[in-house]
Amino acid sequence: MNLIDLSTVPDTDDNFTSFLNDLCRELGFDYASYATSHPITGDVQGYANYPDEWKLHYGRRGMHRVDPTLYLSARSIAPVDWTRFTDHPHFHDVFFDAHDFGISNRGLTVPVRGPHGECGLLSVTRDCRDQDWKKHKRDVIGDLQFAAVHLHDNVMRSGVLQQALNRPRLSSRELQILQWVAAGKSQQDIGDILSISHRTVEVHLRSSREKLSALTTAQAIGRAIGLGLIYPG
Known part of the structure:
Protein backbone atom coordinates (compact mmCIF):
# COMPACT_ATOMS: atom_id res chain seq x y z
CA MET A 1 0.00 0.00 0.00
CA ASN A 2 1.71 3.16 -1.26
CA LEU A 3 1.31 6.79 -0.24
CA ILE A 4 0.85 8.97 -3.33
CA ASP A 5 1.22 12.75 -3.32
CA LEU A 6 -1.19 13.69 -6.10
CA SER A 7 0.35 17.15 -6.44
CA THR A 8 3.35 15.48 -8.13
CA VAL A 9 1.40 13.73 -10.88
CA PRO A 10 2.64 15.17 -14.21
CA ASP A 11 0.37 17.16 -16.52
CA THR A 12 -2.16 17.99 -13.81
CA ASP A 13 -2.90 21.29 -12.13
CA ASP A 14 -1.92 21.67 -8.47
CA ASN A 15 -5.02 23.70 -7.71
CA PHE A 16 -6.07 21.30 -4.97
CA THR A 17 -3.08 22.11 -2.77
CA SER A 18 -3.85 25.80 -3.32
CA PHE A 19 -7.42 25.06 -2.26
CA LEU A 20 -6.12 23.58 1.01
CA ASN A 21 -3.96 26.65 1.60
CA ASP A 22 -6.94 28.94 1.03
CA LEU A 23 -9.10 26.77 3.28
CA CYS A 24 -6.63 27.06 6.15
CA ARG A 25 -6.34 30.79 5.75
CA GLU A 26 -10.09 31.45 5.52
CA LEU A 27 -11.26 29.00 8.21
CA GLY A 28 -8.37 29.44 10.64
CA PHE A 29 -6.54 26.11 10.52
CA ASP A 30 -2.82 25.40 10.58
CA TYR A 31 -2.74 22.55 8.08
CA ALA A 32 -5.13 20.54 5.93
CA SER A 33 -5.06 17.36 3.88
CA TYR A 34 -7.28 15.40 1.54
CA ALA A 35 -6.98 11.64 1.13
CA THR A 36 -8.75 8.77 -0.55
CA SER A 37 -7.75 5.16 -1.13
CA HIS A 38 -7.69 3.08 -4.29
CA PRO A 39 -10.38 0.36 -4.00
CA ILE A 40 -8.10 -2.38 -5.40
CA THR A 41 -4.52 -1.55 -4.40
CA GLY A 42 -5.36 0.26 -1.17
CA ASP A 43 -2.91 3.03 -2.12
CA VAL A 44 -3.56 6.20 -0.13
CA GLN A 45 -3.70 9.11 -2.56
CA GLY A 46 -4.13 12.76 -1.77
CA TYR A 47 -2.91 16.27 -1.11
CA ALA A 48 -1.53 18.00 1.98
CA ASN A 49 0.00 21.35 2.83
CA TYR A 50 2.05 19.96 5.69
CA PRO A 51 5.79 20.81 5.74
CA ASP A 52 7.83 18.77 3.23
CA GLU A 53 9.96 17.36 6.06
CA TRP A 54 6.89 15.90 7.79
CA LYS A 55 5.45 14.46 4.57
CA LEU A 56 8.78 12.77 3.87
CA HIS A 57 9.01 11.40 7.42
CA TYR A 58 5.38 10.22 7.37
CA GLY A 59 5.83 8.44 4.04
CA ARG A 60 9.18 6.84 4.81
CA ARG A 61 7.83 5.36 8.03
CA GLY A 62 4.67 4.10 6.37
CA MET A 63 2.45 5.92 8.83
CA HIS A 64 -0.43 5.97 6.34
CA ARG A 65 -0.76 2.22 6.97
CA VAL A 66 -1.63 2.70 10.66
CA ASP A 67 -2.86 6.30 10.98
CA PRO A 68 -6.29 6.06 12.67
CA THR A 69 -7.28 9.51 11.39
CA LEU A 70 -7.38 7.82 7.98
CA TYR A 71 -8.67 4.28 8.32
CA LEU A 72 -10.98 4.81 11.32
CA SER A 73 -12.41 8.09 10.03
CA ALA A 74 -13.25 6.32 6.76
CA ARG A 75 -15.73 4.15 8.68
CA SER A 76 -17.73 7.17 9.84
CA ILE A 77 -20.41 9.16 8.06
CA ALA A 78 -20.06 12.21 10.32
CA PRO A 79 -17.08 14.50 11.07
CA VAL A 80 -14.67 12.84 13.48
CA ASP A 81 -12.80 14.76 16.17
CA TRP A 82 -9.36 13.24 16.71
CA THR A 83 -9.96 13.11 20.47
CA ARG A 84 -11.74 9.83 19.68
CA PHE A 85 -8.36 8.34 18.78
CA THR A 86 -6.20 9.52 21.69
CA ASP A 87 -6.29 6.09 23.35
CA HIS A 88 -5.39 4.32 20.12
CA PRO A 89 -1.73 3.16 20.22
CA HIS A 90 -1.06 4.14 16.62
CA PHE A 91 -2.36 7.66 17.19
CA HIS A 92 0.43 8.14 19.69
CA ASP A 93 2.93 6.61 17.26
CA VAL A 94 1.99 9.14 14.58
CA PHE A 95 1.53 12.31 16.60
CA PHE A 96 4.41 11.85 19.00
CA ASP A 97 6.60 12.38 15.94
CA ALA A 98 4.32 15.03 14.43
CA HIS A 99 4.87 17.29 17.43
CA ASP A 100 8.55 17.50 16.51
CA PHE A 101 7.52 19.00 13.16
CA GLY A 102 5.23 21.61 14.71
CA ILE A 103 2.02 19.72 13.97
CA SER A 104 -0.73 19.55 16.60
CA ASN A 105 -2.64 16.38 17.45
CA ARG A 106 -5.79 18.49 17.70
CA GLY A 107 -7.75 17.92 14.53
CA LEU A 108 -10.91 16.94 12.73
CA THR A 109 -11.62 14.69 9.73
CA VAL A 110 -14.66 15.10 7.49
CA PRO A 111 -15.52 11.96 5.47
CA VAL A 112 -17.30 12.34 2.13
CA ARG A 113 -19.13 9.43 0.49
CA GLY A 114 -19.24 9.43 -3.29
CA PRO A 115 -21.84 7.91 -5.64
CA HIS A 116 -19.56 4.99 -6.54
CA GLY A 117 -18.78 3.98 -2.97
CA GLU A 118 -15.53 5.92 -2.70
CA CYS A 119 -14.66 7.86 0.44
CA GLY A 120 -12.69 11.09 0.58
CA LEU A 121 -11.29 12.47 3.83
CA LEU A 122 -10.68 16.16 4.48
CA SER A 123 -8.60 16.64 7.65
CA VAL A 124 -7.65 19.87 9.39
CA THR A 125 -5.49 20.71 12.40
CA ARG A 126 -5.22 23.71 14.70
CA ASP A 127 -2.93 24.24 17.67
CA CYS A 128 -5.08 25.89 20.34
CA ARG A 129 -6.64 25.42 23.76
CA ASP A 130 -9.44 22.90 24.23
CA GLN A 131 -12.05 25.58 24.87
CA ASP A 132 -11.01 27.54 21.77
CA TRP A 133 -11.07 24.36 19.66
CA LYS A 134 -14.64 23.50 20.65
CA LYS A 135 -15.87 26.98 19.77
CA HIS A 136 -13.93 27.06 16.51
CA LYS A 137 -15.39 23.74 15.40
CA ARG A 138 -18.91 24.99 15.97
CA ASP A 139 -18.21 28.15 14.01
CA VAL A 140 -16.75 26.50 10.89
CA ILE A 141 -18.15 22.97 10.69
CA GLY A 142 -20.76 23.89 8.08
CA ASP A 143 -18.21 25.57 5.82
CA LEU A 144 -15.80 22.70 6.36
CA GLN A 145 -18.34 20.08 5.31
CA PHE A 146 -19.21 22.09 2.20
CA ALA A 147 -15.50 22.41 1.37
CA ALA A 148 -14.99 18.66 1.80
CA VAL A 149 -17.74 17.80 -0.68
CA HIS A 150 -16.51 20.42 -3.15
CA LEU A 151 -12.91 19.18 -2.98
CA HIS A 152 -13.82 15.50 -3.22
CA ASP A 153 -16.12 16.01 -6.22
CA ASN A 154 -13.48 18.00 -8.08
CA VAL A 155 -10.71 15.50 -7.38
CA MET A 156 -12.94 12.69 -8.65
CA ARG A 157 -13.72 14.59 -11.85
CA SER A 158 -10.14 15.65 -12.51
CA GLY A 159 -8.78 12.26 -13.61
CA VAL A 160 -5.70 12.76 -11.45
CA LEU A 161 -6.28 9.49 -9.56
CA GLN A 162 -6.13 7.47 -12.77
CA GLN A 163 -2.98 9.27 -13.92
CA ALA A 164 -1.31 8.62 -10.57
CA LEU A 165 -1.51 4.87 -11.13
CA ASN A 166 0.25 4.98 -14.49
CA ARG A 167 3.28 7.15 -13.83
CA PRO A 168 6.18 7.08 -11.33
CA ARG A 169 5.04 9.05 -8.30
CA LEU A 170 7.79 11.47 -7.30
CA SER A 171 7.22 14.22 -4.75
Whole structure:
Protein backbone atom coordinates (compact mmCIF):
# COMPACT_ATOMS: atom_id res chain seq x y z
CA MET A 1 0.00 0.00 0.00
CA ASN A 2 1.71 3.16 -1.26
CA LEU A 3 1.31 6.79 -0.24
CA ILE A 4 0.85 8.97 -3.33
CA ASP A 5 1.22 12.75 -3.32
CA LEU A 6 -1.19 13.69 -6.10
CA SER A 7 0.35 17.15 -6.44
CA THR A 8 3.35 15.48 -8.13
CA VAL A 9 1.40 13.73 -10.88
CA PRO A 10 2.64 15.17 -14.21
CA ASP A 11 0.37 17.16 -16.52
CA THR A 12 -2.16 17.99 -13.81
CA ASP A 13 -2.90 21.29 -12.13
CA ASP A 14 -1.92 21.67 -8.47
CA ASN A 15 -5.02 23.70 -7.71
CA PHE A 16 -6.07 21.30 -4.97
CA THR A 17 -3.08 22.11 -2.77
CA SER A 18 -3.85 25.80 -3.32
CA PHE A 19 -7.42 25.06 -2.26
CA LEU A 20 -6.12 23.58 1.01
CA ASN A 21 -3.96 26.65 1.60
CA ASP A 22 -6.94 28.94 1.03
CA LEU A 23 -9.10 26.77 3.28
CA CYS A 24 -6.63 27.06 6.15
CA ARG A 25 -6.34 30.79 5.75
CA GLU A 26 -10.09 31.45 5.52
CA LEU A 27 -11.26 29.00 8.21
CA GLY A 28 -8.37 29.44 10.64
CA PHE A 29 -6.54 26.11 10.52
CA ASP A 30 -2.82 25.40 10.58
CA TYR A 31 -2.74 22.55 8.08
CA ALA A 32 -5.13 20.54 5.93
CA SER A 33 -5.06 17.36 3.88
CA TYR A 34 -7.28 15.40 1.54
CA ALA A 35 -6.98 11.64 1.13
CA THR A 36 -8.75 8.77 -0.55
CA SER A 37 -7.75 5.16 -1.13
CA HIS A 38 -7.69 3.08 -4.29
CA PRO A 39 -10.38 0.36 -4.00
CA ILE A 40 -8.10 -2.38 -5.40
CA THR A 41 -4.52 -1.55 -4.40
CA GLY A 42 -5.36 0.26 -1.17
CA ASP A 43 -2.91 3.03 -2.12
CA VAL A 44 -3.56 6.20 -0.13
CA GLN A 45 -3.70 9.11 -2.56
CA GLY A 46 -4.13 12.76 -1.77
CA TYR A 47 -2.91 16.27 -1.11
CA ALA A 48 -1.53 18.00 1.98
CA ASN A 49 0.00 21.35 2.83
CA TYR A 50 2.05 19.96 5.69
CA PRO A 51 5.79 20.81 5.74
CA ASP A 52 7.83 18.77 3.23
CA GLU A 53 9.96 17.36 6.06
CA TRP A 54 6.89 15.90 7.79
CA LYS A 55 5.45 14.46 4.57
CA LEU A 56 8.78 12.77 3.87
CA HIS A 57 9.01 11.40 7.42
CA TYR A 58 5.38 10.22 7.37
CA GLY A 59 5.83 8.44 4.04
CA ARG A 60 9.18 6.84 4.81
CA ARG A 61 7.83 5.36 8.03
CA GLY A 62 4.67 4.10 6.37
CA MET A 63 2.45 5.92 8.83
CA HIS A 64 -0.43 5.97 6.34
CA ARG A 65 -0.76 2.22 6.97
CA VAL A 66 -1.63 2.70 10.66
CA ASP A 67 -2.86 6.30 10.98
CA PRO A 68 -6.29 6.06 12.67
CA THR A 69 -7.28 9.51 11.39
CA LEU A 70 -7.38 7.82 7.98
CA TYR A 71 -8.67 4.28 8.32
CA LEU A 72 -10.98 4.81 11.32
CA SER A 73 -12.41 8.09 10.03
CA ALA A 74 -13.25 6.32 6.76
CA ARG A 75 -15.73 4.15 8.68
CA SER A 76 -17.73 7.17 9.84
CA ILE A 77 -20.41 9.16 8.06
CA ALA A 78 -20.06 12.21 10.32
CA PRO A 79 -17.08 14.50 11.07
CA VAL A 80 -14.67 12.84 13.48
CA ASP A 81 -12.80 14.76 16.17
CA TRP A 82 -9.36 13.24 16.71
CA THR A 83 -9.96 13.11 20.47
CA ARG A 84 -11.74 9.83 19.68
CA PHE A 85 -8.36 8.34 18.78
CA THR A 86 -6.20 9.52 21.69
CA ASP A 87 -6.29 6.09 23.35
CA HIS A 88 -5.39 4.32 20.12
CA PRO A 89 -1.73 3.16 20.22
CA HIS A 90 -1.06 4.14 16.62
CA PHE A 91 -2.36 7.66 17.19
CA HIS A 92 0.43 8.14 19.69
CA ASP A 93 2.93 6.61 17.26
CA VAL A 94 1.99 9.14 14.58
CA PHE A 95 1.53 12.31 16.60
CA PHE A 96 4.41 11.85 19.00
CA ASP A 97 6.60 12.38 15.94
CA ALA A 98 4.32 15.03 14.43
CA HIS A 99 4.87 17.29 17.43
CA ASP A 100 8.55 17.50 16.51
CA PHE A 101 7.52 19.00 13.16
CA GLY A 102 5.23 21.61 14.71
CA ILE A 103 2.02 19.72 13.97
CA SER A 104 -0.73 19.55 16.60
CA ASN A 105 -2.64 16.38 17.45
CA ARG A 106 -5.79 18.49 17.70
CA GLY A 107 -7.75 17.92 14.53
CA LEU A 108 -10.91 16.94 12.73
CA THR A 109 -11.62 14.69 9.73
CA VAL A 110 -14.66 15.10 7.49
CA PRO A 111 -15.52 11.96 5.47
CA VAL A 112 -17.30 12.34 2.13
CA ARG A 113 -19.13 9.43 0.49
CA GLY A 114 -19.24 9.43 -3.29
CA PRO A 115 -21.84 7.91 -5.64
CA HIS A 116 -19.56 4.99 -6.54
CA GLY A 117 -18.78 3.98 -2.97
CA GLU A 118 -15.53 5.92 -2.70
CA CYS A 119 -14.66 7.86 0.44
CA GLY A 120 -12.69 11.09 0.58
CA LEU A 121 -11.29 12.47 3.83
CA LEU A 122 -10.68 16.16 4.48
CA SER A 123 -8.60 16.64 7.65
CA VAL A 124 -7.65 19.87 9.39
CA THR A 125 -5.49 20.71 12.40
CA ARG A 126 -5.22 23.71 14.70
CA ASP A 127 -2.93 24.24 17.67
CA CYS A 128 -5.08 25.89 20.34
CA ARG A 129 -6.64 25.42 23.76
CA ASP A 130 -9.44 22.90 24.23
CA GLN A 131 -12.05 25.58 24.87
CA ASP A 132 -11.01 27.54 21.77
CA TRP A 133 -11.07 24.36 19.66
CA LYS A 134 -14.64 23.50 20.65
CA LYS A 135 -15.87 26.98 19.77
CA HIS A 136 -13.93 27.06 16.51
CA LYS A 137 -15.39 23.74 15.40
CA ARG A 138 -18.91 24.99 15.97
CA ASP A 139 -18.21 28.15 14.01
CA VAL A 140 -16.75 26.50 10.89
CA ILE A 141 -18.15 22.97 10.69
CA GLY A 142 -20.76 23.89 8.08
CA ASP A 143 -18.21 25.57 5.82
CA LEU A 144 -15.80 22.70 6.36
CA GLN A 145 -18.34 20.08 5.31
CA PHE A 146 -19.21 22.09 2.20
CA ALA A 147 -15.50 22.41 1.37
CA ALA A 148 -14.99 18.66 1.80
CA VAL A 149 -17.74 17.80 -0.68
CA HIS A 150 -16.51 20.42 -3.15
CA LEU A 151 -12.91 19.18 -2.98
CA HIS A 152 -13.82 15.50 -3.22
CA ASP A 153 -16.12 16.01 -6.22
CA ASN A 154 -13.48 18.00 -8.08
CA VAL A 155 -10.71 15.50 -7.38
CA MET A 156 -12.94 12.69 -8.65
CA ARG A 157 -13.72 14.59 -11.85
CA SER A 158 -10.14 15.65 -12.51
CA GLY A 159 -8.78 12.26 -13.61
CA VAL A 160 -5.70 12.76 -11.45
CA LEU A 161 -6.28 9.49 -9.56
CA GLN A 162 -6.13 7.47 -12.77
CA GLN A 163 -2.98 9.27 -13.92
CA ALA A 164 -1.31 8.62 -10.57
CA LEU A 165 -1.51 4.87 -11.13
CA ASN A 166 0.25 4.98 -14.49
CA ARG A 167 3.28 7.15 -13.83
CA PRO A 168 6.18 7.08 -11.33
CA ARG A 169 5.04 9.05 -8.30
CA LEU A 170 7.79 11.47 -7.30
CA SER A 171 7.22 14.22 -4.75
CA SER A 172 7.57 17.86 -5.70
CA ARG A 173 10.79 18.03 -3.66
CA GLU A 174 12.21 14.94 -5.38
CA LEU A 175 11.49 16.44 -8.79
CA GLN A 176 12.97 19.75 -7.72
CA ILE A 177 16.19 18.09 -6.59
CA LEU A 178 16.45 15.95 -9.73
CA GLN A 179 16.03 19.10 -11.81
CA TRP A 180 18.90 20.78 -9.98
CA VAL A 181 21.09 17.69 -10.43
CA ALA A 182 20.27 17.75 -14.14
CA ALA A 183 21.43 21.36 -14.15
CA GLY A 184 24.82 20.25 -12.81
CA LYS A 185 24.45 21.21 -9.16
CA SER A 186 26.13 19.16 -6.42
CA GLN A 187 24.26 17.86 -3.37
CA GLN A 188 25.87 20.57 -1.25
CA ASP A 189 24.82 23.23 -3.78
CA ILE A 190 21.26 21.93 -3.81
CA GLY A 191 21.13 21.87 -0.02
CA ASP A 192 22.22 25.51 0.10
CA ILE A 193 19.71 26.52 -2.59
CA LEU A 194 16.77 24.77 -0.89
CA SER A 195 17.90 25.48 2.70
CA ILE A 196 18.04 21.79 3.60
CA SER A 197 20.91 19.55 4.62
CA HIS A 198 22.90 17.61 2.03
CA ARG A 199 21.81 14.45 3.85
CA THR A 200 18.18 15.35 3.18
CA VAL A 201 19.10 15.87 -0.46
CA GLU A 202 20.56 12.36 -0.56
CA VAL A 203 17.43 10.91 1.06
CA HIS A 204 15.31 12.43 -1.70
CA LEU A 205 17.70 11.21 -4.38
CA ARG A 206 17.66 7.68 -2.98
CA SER A 207 13.86 7.72 -2.97
CA SER A 208 13.82 9.03 -6.55
CA ARG A 209 16.13 6.24 -7.72
CA GLU A 210 13.88 3.62 -6.13
CA LYS A 211 10.71 5.05 -7.68
CA LEU A 212 12.34 5.25 -11.11
CA SER A 213 13.93 1.78 -10.76
CA ALA A 214 17.33 3.36 -11.37
CA LEU A 215 20.65 2.07 -10.06
CA THR A 216 22.37 5.45 -10.24
CA THR A 217 21.35 9.07 -10.00
CA ALA A 218 22.44 9.62 -13.60
CA GLN A 219 20.11 6.84 -14.69
CA ALA A 220 17.29 8.35 -12.64
CA ILE A 221 17.87 11.71 -14.32
CA GLY A 222 17.71 10.09 -17.74
CA ARG A 223 14.47 8.29 -17.00
CA ALA A 224 12.89 11.36 -15.41
CA ILE A 225 13.75 13.39 -18.53
CA GLY A 226 12.43 10.63 -20.77
CA LEU A 227 9.13 10.60 -18.90
CA GLY A 228 8.84 14.37 -19.07
CA LEU A 229 9.06 14.74 -15.30
CA ILE A 230 12.02 17.13 -15.52
CA TYR A 231 13.83 18.94 -18.32
CA PRO A 232 17.40 18.57 -19.58
CA GLY A 233 19.81 20.90 -17.80
